[in-house]
Amino acid sequence: MNTQAHLPTRNGLDLVMMTKTVEALQNDPALAQFEFRASNQWVNGGENRSTIRGFFGAGTEDDSRTEDFTFTNGEPPVLLGNNEGANPVEFLLHALAGCVTTTTVLHAAARGINIRKLSTRLSGNINLEGLLALNDEAQVGYESIRIVMDIDADCSDEELDDLLNFAKDHSPVCNTVCRPVPVMLERA
Known part of the structure; x- marks a missing residue:
């Protein structure tokens, strides 16, 4: 039997987990402190790439992401770019x-x-x-x-x-x- 189908959700959010998260933050406000990070490498002209993966939150370094998220920043030709992103x-x-x-x-x-x-x-x-x-x-x-x-x-x-x-x-x-x-x- 799939127990996931019986979890109470609203708007796609797990209401039990939401309640537990709020209670945890009320009991230990230090858990609310997060540090998000990104790194960026220039490629050429207006093109550069940002990489995002790890962050600190809920009192620990998060390791749930197994791969980087990579975003290419670019510019349109009118702004001297080649629509790289x-x-x-x-x-x-x-x-x-x-x-x-x-x-x-x-x-x-x-x-x-x-x-x-x-x-x-x-x-x-x-x-x-x-x-x-x-x-x-x-x-x-x-x-x-x-x-x-x-x-x-x-x-x-x-x-x-x-x-x-x-x-x-x-x-x-x-x-x-x-x-x-x-x-x-x-x-x-």
């Missing part, structure tokens, strides 16, 4: 979409809300004069990012609005983008 600011949109989506799904499950469908579209506006130091008034990086979420869930519009506001406020990537975060750049 999405460019880093596009990866930022990917990270933001993924984090807001996962945060929404997680907190919907915790609130007893079943999601039937969820998709997002993101767009961001950048003035390259900032990157190229052509205009001291131009902001470096995104001037604004818009997330449009299409969600169908078994709750009222008011509950859905509350969930989405909560998810925006509790998404780690969204919060990293929305507030100043110290970044140190140093030589090896």
